[in-house]
Amino acid sequence: MQLEQPTQDPDWSGTIPSALDVRVLGLVVVTAGLAASVNIPYGGVPVALAAFVVLVGGGVVGHVLGERKLRRITDGLVERWAAAGGQIDDVTRSADGMRTEWTVHTPDGDVTVGGVALVPIAQLSVEWQGVGDTMDASEAAANLDTLADSLYEEVFEIGVTPQRA
Template sequence: MHDQSTDRWDGSVPRPVDLRLLAVVGGLAALAASVNVPFGGLPLAVVAFGMLATGGVLAHLRGRHRLHRITSGLAERWDEDGTGVEAVELAAGRTRTTWVVRTAAGPVTISGLALAPVSKVAIEWRGTTDVLPAADAEDRLDTLATSWFREVTDGTATVTG
């Protein structure tokens, strides 16, 4: 979000829903459940689908929450360090887990695979990208924020992954 009166970030980070990922989860749950039809019949397939789809949606929500915490943490640290965060927005389309952090030095894109436990996060600025497991990014958020702060403010190529 962006505060027009002060041209400063208000501290909020929107929460996306990755519809494509949820469609893949639903499709895989349906495929896996259909295997149960010959062995347990339709009732078992319906139960299996419900369990698999619920598990997939919960894994997506947990992964999304982790990516949201990483994005929020990076933006907060960059704002504190003086990068001049102006806004944090969802990327166009709103069907991916992608944010654009608008800074005085230009936009930084933070995206990832929001499916725990295999969540990945990618940070991209002017062609330099760092991709790492979301758990690692979350564990070393301060170091990651500092190295990318230097990348954005100095324009040097610092790869932390």
């Protein structure tokens, strides 16, 4: 007796890859450097280096947490779309590492989900057919079912004409 396997495209692994953003990490390092340099006249180079390390560490943690939040939202959207009957071919991340963004490949077109991955100001953006929307990531996570339903209607049910009896 064999267990029945789910019918999915072999390219779709069922996971959302991580997508760290080099631009955000660069911004964290530059901001930490500027903020730490203010400490040189007051505490010297050791205090400035300690401040730099603390600020960079905090910024990297903020980025990783923001990326995880956006990845969980993307995973939730894809999971709900697939459960509602939408065909998901694959989910890929931005290839160059310069954006926290994923492309959800569907037969009806590509949906780009991403945003600013830096807690506490994380923002989610969704773009499909050149039209995009941005919202607070915490708000999107809290209203994920509603967001998934409205996006499902736009992406998968567009062009479907109702049958008349």
